[in-house]
Amino acid sequence: MPEKTHYFYYGEDYLTAGIAIKIAQGKILGTLSELTREKIKKSQQVVENIVEKGEPVYGINTGFGPLCTTKISKEETEILQSNILQSHSVGVGDPIDTEIAKIMMILKVQSLSKGYSGISEQTLERILWHIENDAIPIVPSQGSVGASGDLAPLSHLFLPLIGLGKVEYQGKVISTSELFTITSLQAVNLKPKEGLALINGTQFIAAHAIQVVSKLHNCLSHADIIGAMMIEGLQGSIKPFYKELHNLRPYKGNIHVASRVKSLLKGSEIMEDHIDCDRVQDPYSLRCIPQVHGASRNAWLHLKELLEVELNSVTDNPIIIDEELTISGGSFHGQPLAMAIDYVCLAASEIGNISDRRIYLALEGNAPGVPKLLMEDTGINSGYMILQYTTAALASENKGLCFPSSADSIPTSLGQEDHVSMGSIGGRKALKVVENLEKILAIELLTAAQAFEYRRPLKSGIILDEIHKKLRTIVPFAEKDRVFADDIEKGIKMIKQGVITDIAYQISQQQQLSLDTKFSEEFELF
Known part of the structure; x- marks a missing residue:
């Protein structure tokens, strides 16, 4: 050791x-x-x-x-x-x-x-x-x-x-x-x-909740970065991320996400290139990133806070207070975590849902300079068409897993234990949803990077440019069809290993850039 x-x-x-x-x-x-x-x-x-x-x-x-x-x-x-x-x-x-x-x-x-x-x-x-x-x-x-x-x-x-x-x-x-x-x-x-x-x-429930909190934290961090790259690729507006807007509806998650994305887009030549365009507003999947990602951040924070109470509690039965007092109570009941896990299961699913919408948006070919299906020579090539089939399947599977386990209860132990939490089932389901989300985000990463390529020779902010450069050492630009499953697996590996978030952190430290907000400590895992 x-x-x-x-x-x-x-x-x-x-x-x-x-x-x-x-x-x-x-x-x-x-x-x-x-x-x-x-x-x-x-x-x-x-x-x-x-x-x-x-x-x-x-x-x-x-x-x-x-x-x-x-x-x-x-x-x-x-x-x-x-x-x-x-x-x-x-x-x-x-x-x-x-x-x-x-x-x-x-x-x-x-x-x-x-x-x-x-x-x-x-x-x-x-x-x-x-x-x-x-x-x-x-x-x-x-x-x-x-x-x-x-x-x-x-x-x-x-x-x-x-x-x-x-x-x-x-x-x-x-x-x-x-x-x-x-x-x-x-x-x-x-x-x-x-x-x-x-x-x-409640250690089975709590251990699954720990994995959910950890993996979803990673996904949420990636979702903001990948969403910012997609905004660049599709020439979205930076205005929906202004603090002046979010201070008027000050949810912690919304403010945190908006600040992060705006920081990632700072100094972008791509943003400057279309600052005077005649588009009034973007589709929701771009414009509402702070609201949707932020709501999921709030759900994550809620589970994290409750989980820390659970991790530092006594949850067996009976409880031995002292020589004079033993209490047979119900501190083993998983309901406090079960309900929060179901909430986070939905929150994770929604990140995948809006990610799939952005992927679909990227394929439409409506953004200036970005070809339909993210490839010039289509017809003989299908481009990125079928990657969105996969994200649609994963997003739909996640929706089916979102039925709250804690809404159910079946009496056990001959009726002595007549209300149960089903938090163990909720924990397993939530973990599956988050693992599906990792795959959806990996596909959005590939499509966002492909759209991003069509903005060359313009540069983005230093962090997004370096992330794109790193991705291209692993997954090359697609000029024609290939076995995209191989690209997806590489993308999933990058998400799980935190390659993208590591780059963002390292550059922010080197360049003294800030991706933090006044709520950043609350949204940290450790």
């Missing part, structure tokens, strides 16, 4: 989506301080005292769900915790991404380290071992309804603690028994309440 100099103290430090991702990527080392260890020991001791006294407390010496009135003997309280991991491991479907499973473990350690869950130091140390050694449990993607926590996926996540399940380790999927042979580890003997503490919580 590379040397790590940055530390995150679970249970004490403030966790964000960006920090969680950095821990998962090995850029930050998560650890437990001595103060946190003392809180953990104190909470576990309270649980042991409850067992000794024999007073019924849910999940410690009672059954689960509708079995909450079934008393469990002192001698069986540890068996109960092992059994719950096994009985609740009922997930189906393809495994979730390894990084998401790793983030789930990180989030669970953060929650349990607050000292209100009765978990043992030994169990937390084993979870930390899995994180630090990249022994990541295999977790099926389906089976959670997002209340009573993400029971099924969390059960699979922690089966390896008791010697069951499978893990991905050193590039291979192996059984936990094989892992134990390789590493000389032994199964953890779960103490009272530990099994329940491990599987009660």
Whole structure:
């Protein structure tokens, strides 16, 4: 493992989506301080005292769900915790991404380290071992309804603690028994309440939300830049991005987007070339970029803010306050995130929707100097015609995925758990929508760059010119038809790797240009 100099103290430090991702990527080392260890020991001791006294407390010496009135003997309280991991491991479907499973473990350690869950130091140390050694449990993607926590996926996540399940380790999927042979580890003997503490919580929902927040942040940053390039290619107006307009309707997202796009267009010869043209206004997909991109920025910010509350909360049940007070409540319920995830799912879809409209606009051939289908010699060549078919298909697929999962609820656990959030389903859907959006933006990048080419020899602002120059080292100008799927794959890779945003950042630093607004810190991931 590379040397790590940055530390995150679970249970004490403030966790964000960006920090969680950095821990998962090995850029930050998560650890437990001595103060946190003392809180953990104190909470576990309270649980042991409850067992000794024999007073019924849910999940410690009672059954689960509708079995909450079934008393469990002192001698069986540890068996109960092992059994719950096994009985609740009922997930189906393809495994979730390894990084998401790793983030789930990180989030669970953060929650349990607050000292209100009765978990043992030994169990937390084993979870930390899995994180630090990249022994990541295999977790099926389906089976959670997002209340009573993400029971099924969390059960699979922690089966390896008791010697069951499978893990991905050193590039291979192996059984936990094989892992134990390789590493000389032994199964953890779960103490009272530990099994329940491990599987009660919103970490499946929250881990997906982290990926959505991260990937959508990347998409939103790219969408502004690509939209600005399309404005140049189609000779759109800069006036809709003036602060004088947006100060009269001061939504944070709108102001932020308008400022960024105006900065990207600053110093453009292309803009100067048509400053006296007789066009009064542009189509909405160009003119309303601040309003549409900005609304999606606002939705992203809303989820980010709620997610950070969740990442620094205790979400299992029951909660151990002190010797005198344990509370069986509903902090495991995923509704706070579920509704915000559905909102962001729609926000991501809308960025793809307006991007597809700009692509269509670029193909029409109505902008001066830009040929129909973005190619001179059409007829024998179809030009960029069919690329828009792909974005239309992706945009339509995204619309179908936007039905809010949180609008549904199906009673479970024989009616004991009679309202559930379905946030787990919403998280999976939102992530799919964002991944589709990456593809749409990649296609808009190609079409915007093609239109941009017809403005030569005029120059744009320095950032857009450098981005276009970089793109042309990867995807050449298209004078005739070719297998455009290859170009699209290269574009998708550029979006995912942040090639464009990196160029924008580097040039803005070198030239002391500012793409920031007074809200820029709020719209940052980290």
